Amino acid sequence: xxxxxxxxxxxxxxxxxxxxxxxxxxxxxxxxxxxxxxxxxxxxxxxxxxxxxxxxxxxxxxxxxxxxxxxxxxxxxxxxxxxxxxxxxxx
Numbered sequence: 001x002x003x004x005x006x007x008x009x010x011x012x013x014x015x016x017x018x019x020x021x022x023x024x025x026x027x028x029x030x031x032x033x034x035x036x037x038x039x040x041x042x043x044x045x046x047x048x049x050x051x052x053x054x055x056x057x058x059x060x061x062x063x064x065x066x067x068x069x070x071x072x073x074x075x076x077x078x079x080x081x082x083x084x085x086x087x088x089x090x091x
Contacts, residue, residue, distance in 0.1 A: 008060040012053045018050035058088055 026042045062085045070081060 005066055006019055006060045008056055015053040015056070017075055019046050019053070022046045022049065055089065055091065058083070058091060062088060 022042060023046050026039060026046060029039050029042060066085070068083065073081065
C-alpha cells in the first residue's frame, strides 16, 4: 500500500490528539465523581472535535483524490461533483 498523505493530515492529527486529551480528562472526571452535567459537556466537546477531524479528512479527500480521479471537467459537467462535495458536509 502506498503512503497517502495530504497537507491537512498534521492538523487532523493535532485535533485528534487534543480530543484524546479531552477524553482522558473525561475519564478522570467520571472516576473522581464529577457532576454529570460537567461530564456531558466535556463529552460533547470530544464528539465535536472528532466530528470536525472526520469532516476535514473527508473534504480533503474529495478535494484532492476525487478531483485527481475525475480530472478537469467543464463547468457544466461539474455540477454533480460539486453537489456531492457540498452534501458531504452533512455527514
